[in-house]
Amino acid sequence: MRVISGALKGRRLMAPAGMATRPTADRIKESVFNILAGGVQAKKVLDLFAGTGALGIEALSRGAASAVFVDQAKAALSAIRRNLRELRLEDRSRVIQWNILRNLNCLVPERDSFDLVFMDPPYETNAISSALAGLSSCGALTTGARVVIEHSSREPIAQPMGGLVLIDQRRFGKTLVSFIDYML
Helix, strand or coil, rough: EEECCCCCCCEECCCCCCCCCCCCCCCHHHHHHHHHHCCCCCCCEEEEECCCCCHHHHHHHHHCCCCEEECCHHHEEEEEEEHHHHCCHHEEEEEEECCCCCHHHCCCCCCCCCCEEEECCCCCCHHHHHHHHHHHHHCCEEEEEEEEEEEEEECCCCCCCCCCCEEEEEECEEEEEEEEEEEE
């Protein structure tokens, strides 16, 4: 697993041992960032179910202003912190341990809202709806924010609520990537 483009292109990322974390495949990551094109530069990024932090780190490498990484698993948080430290991104990032399925109240103290959100929940756990509801209710999104969700094609996204609008979906084998905009 590596950073695909930007200032950190080619740098390797550490992942926790075992199967608890499922990193985004490089092919999917590259496609997502090609679709986003210039939509990353100077953005404030939120990486939910962050795992290794690969998506948020890729955004930082491509010019995002800052990134907040949220995950519950201690091994994932350790990997994220190590990756940020080794890539010297600690001054542009923050790591939060939180149960995203409960709510996203951990984001309320953030001074600024997010322009770009990556969400890569464990497949087929019905985590998407509760995470989207938490995002919508905690006030952490700027108007026009983009939410990118990697999920199983067997777990379709119902039409989101609270100003979130599904605008595009792309299929990569058994994986879907959904693009949602916040329109309030």
